[in-house]
Structures are given as structure tokens and as C-alpha cells.
Amino acid sequence: MTISQTAGNVCTISGLNTNRQTTANSADSKVISLPGTECVIKSQAYLSSFTSYRVGGAAQWYAAPRNLVALSASIEYAKEHNLPVTILGAGSNLLVSDQGIPGLVIATRHFRSKHFDLQTGQLTVAAGESIPNLAWEAAELGWEGLEWAVGIPGTVGGAVVMNAGAHSSCIAEMLVSAEILTPNGTLETITPADLGYKYRTSLLQGGDRIVTQATFQLRPGADPAKVKAITKQHKQHRLSTQPYNFPSCGSVFRNPKPYAAGWLIEQAGLKGYQIGGAQVAQLHANFIVNRGGAKASDIFYLINHIQREVQERWAIWLEPEVKMIGEFQPGY
Numbered sequence: 464m465t466i467s468q469t470a471g472n473v474c475t476i477s478g479l480n481t482n483r484q485t486t487a488n489s490a491d492s493k494v495i496s497l498p499g500t501e502c503v504i505k506s507q508a509y510l511s512s513f514t515s516y517r518v519g520g521a522a523q524w525y526a527a528p529r530n531l532v533a534l535s536a537s538i539e540y541a542k543e544h545n546l547p548v549t550i551l552g553a554g555s556n557l558l559v560s561d562q563g564i565p566g567l568v569i570a571t572r573h574f575r576s577k578h579f580d581l582q583t584g585q586l587t588v589a590a591g592e593s594i595p596n597l598a599w600e601a602a603e604l605g606w607e608g609l610e611w612a613v614g615i616p617g618t619v620g621g622a623v624v625m626n627a628g629a630h631s632s633c634i635a636e637m638l639v640s641a642e643i644l645t646p647n648g649t650l651e652t653i654t655p656a657d658l659g660y661k662y663r664t665s666l667l668q669g670g671d672r673i674v675t676q677a678t679f680q681l682r683p684g685a686d687p688a689k690v691k692a693i694t695k696q697h698k699q700h701r702l703s704t705q706p707y708n709f710p711s712c713g714s715v716f717r718n719p720k721p722y723a724a725g726w727l728i729e730q731a732g733l734k735g736y737q738i739g740g741a742q743v744a745q746l747h748a749n750f751i752v753n754r755g756g757a758k759a760s761d762i763f764y765l766i767n768h769i770q771r772e773v774q775e776r777w778a779i780w781l782e783p784e785v786k787m788i789g790e791f792q793p794g795y
């Protein structure tokens with residue numbers, strides 16, 4: 464297989480060897496090796512282990528490539544077998560249906576590499592690197608700019624796609640460029656101007672382009688003790704105002720400006736309201752927590768209930784920030 468760079472920051476990936484070996488793992492699960500890579504594709508992989516809500520059924524097929532060659536081989540496999548592809552980062556903003564997801568789920572969480580460039584103050588990181596870990600590492604080095612992100616338990620890829628943000632900062636403000644694998648196998652370098660960034664959205668959402676790497680502009684040369692202290696302050700603030708002790712996806716709804724979704728939900732009397740194992744958190748009403756044994760459908764019905772109650776009380780329809788994937792049946 465070759466990956467070739469062409470004009471305009473575009474690379475082409477071609478020549479994948481497609482001889483594959485299938486082994487039966489157990490009665491109802493198969494493992495397929497992708498030749499020339501260390502990557503395997505597994506059938507019936509339960510996604511509750513890969514999402515922060517700890518709910519969700521199985522992916523029909525699941526791959527967790529560690530590099531571009533394995534990622535491309537996984538995509539080739541999906542194309543050949545006509546399988547829809549779903550991309551997963553750390554699964555910290557996802558509600559996966561109890562019925563699971565048809566097609567191939569590709570997790571980019573094992574894409575790892577990072578480079579802090581002292582000359583430019585730029586941090587270049589692979590899609591699977593953890594945002595909170597990067598915030599701590601930058602702080603240790605005395606690099607400012609990522610302190611705000613310490614409480615966001617996602618990957619670089621998910622943060623670029625979601626325009627993750629907190630404490631009045633967001634990814635759009637610091638992204639220099641991102642490397643994207645397109646459906647036709649080309650690698651492109653794009654900038655924030657190409658991404659149509661708005662509050663917690665980007666043009667990458669719902670699309671078929673995969674973030675493989677990103678470069679962020681930071682500010683080296685500060686006192687590490689100072690940067691660590693600010694990072695710690697942000698973390699402590701989050702721990703005291705948001706329920707990190709139960710599985711969740713963070714804020715469930717977008718804030719319908721000028722209002723905060725959490726305030727509208729709280730004023731509608733919904734704090735503590737529970738359906739099955741899913742509960743509106745006591746500490747922060749824009750969080751739905753899995754109190755133990757929740758099903759994705761409990762969370763989905765609770766989302767619907769909150770939307771209806773807030774609509775009735777405030778005439779505002781709350782739009783979910785959480786991405787729901789797979790099938791959900793309305794009608795609790």
C-alpha cells in the first residue's frame with residue numbers, strides 16, 4: 464500500500480492488499496484480520512464499553528485502527544461489503560441505541576502521537592489523543608492555551624468535530640489545521656475556515672470525513688506552576704458543579720441563548736426526575752446520569768420528557784447536543 468502526497472496538501476492512499484483471514488471467535492462472533500496491518504475487525508462488539516454513558520448495543524462490526532494504513536484498510540473493507548461507517552472517538556458525546564449500530568464502527572481512539580514544537584508554539588496531535596491528558600501535559604511544560612479543556616473527556620478527533628469548549632474558550636479559537644481522510648481515500652489538510660465552526664458544531668458533523676490529526680496554537684514559555692494551578696482550578700470547578708461520579712455525556716442539550724438549558728430544566732422542576740436508570744442530575748440539570756443499569760431507551764425517553772416539559776413551561780424546544788446513533792423508538 465502507498466500513501467502519496469499530491470499538490471494542495473492532498474494525499475492519496477492506494478494499493479491495499481485485500482486477502483483477509485476470517486477466524487471464528489465464538490459461536491456468534493467473528494474476527495477478520497486486515498492483511499498488512501495489526502488491525503482486526505470484530506463482529507458484535509458491545510459499544511457500552513466504549514461510551515461514557517456505559518449504554519448501547521453492539522456494533523455489527525468494530526475496528527480500532529492504530530494508524531492510517533489500518534484505518535484505510537478498515538474503510539476499504541466497509542466499501543467492499545457495502546457497510547455504512549460510523550466513527551467513534553472516546554464516545555463521550557454519544558447515545559448509542561440498545562439495538563446497536565449496523566455496519567462498521569471505526570474507533571479512532573488508538574491513533575496516538577504528539578509533538579510540542581517549541582519554535583512555533585504549535586501542538587500537533589493524532590486524533591485519538593485524550594484532551595484532558597493534553598491539557599495536563601501542556602500545563603507541565605508551561606504552555607498556556609489548553610487549561611479550559613481539562614474537564615472534557617474526549618479525544619482530539621471528537622473535539623475538532625464537536626468544536627468542544629468550556630470556560631468561554633473552544634477548539635475553533637486554537638485550531639491551526641486538521642488532517643482529514645476523505646471517503647475517496649485522500650488525505651487533506653484543512654483550516655478552521657473550511658469547517659464552518661459555530662457553537663458546538665462544525666461541517667464535519669454527520670459527514671464522512673475522518674479527522675486523523677490536528678494542530679493547535681498554544682503559548683509556550685509560561686511558568687508551569689501557574690498554568691498547572693489554573694488547570695487544576697478549572698478541574699476543581701467542574702468537579703464541584705457537574706456530576707462526574709456517574710456515567711454521562713456531559714451537557715445533553717445546547718444552550719438556547721440567552722438561556723442556559725440547565726436553568727430552564729431546573730425551573731421546570733425536573734432535577735432528580737428519573738426514568739429507569741436514567742436521572743436528571745441533582746448537581747446540574749443539563750446532565751442526565753446513568754444511576755446504574757440504565758438503558759439507552761431510558762435516556763432517550765428522559766430526553767423526550769425534558770423537551771416536552773420545557774416546551775410547555777417556557778415555549779422553548781431544547782435541541783440535543785448529544786449525538787444519538789442507531790434506532791430509537793419514540794413513545795414513552
Ligand SMILES: Cc1cc2nc3c(=O)[nH]c(=O)nc-3n(C[C@H](O)[C@H](O)[C@H](O)COP(=O)(O)OP(=O)(O)OC[C@H]3O[C@@H](n4cnc5c(N)ncnc54)[C@H](O)[C@@H]3O)c2cc1C
Binds near residue numbers: 625674675
Ligand atoms: C463528564 C463530561 C463532561 C463534558 N464536558 C464537556 C464540555 O465542557 N464541553 C464540551 O464541548 N463537551 C463536553 N463533553 C462532551 C464531549 O466530551 C465532547 O463533545 C468531546 O469533544 C467528544 O469527543 P469524543 O472523542 O468523545 O467524541 P465522540 O463522542 O466519540 O464523537 C462525537 C462526534 O464526533 C465524531 N467523531 C469522533 N472522532 C472523530 C474523528 N476522528 N473523525 C471524524 N469524526 C469523529 C463522532 O462520529 C460523533 O459524531 C463532556 C462529556 C462528559 C462525559
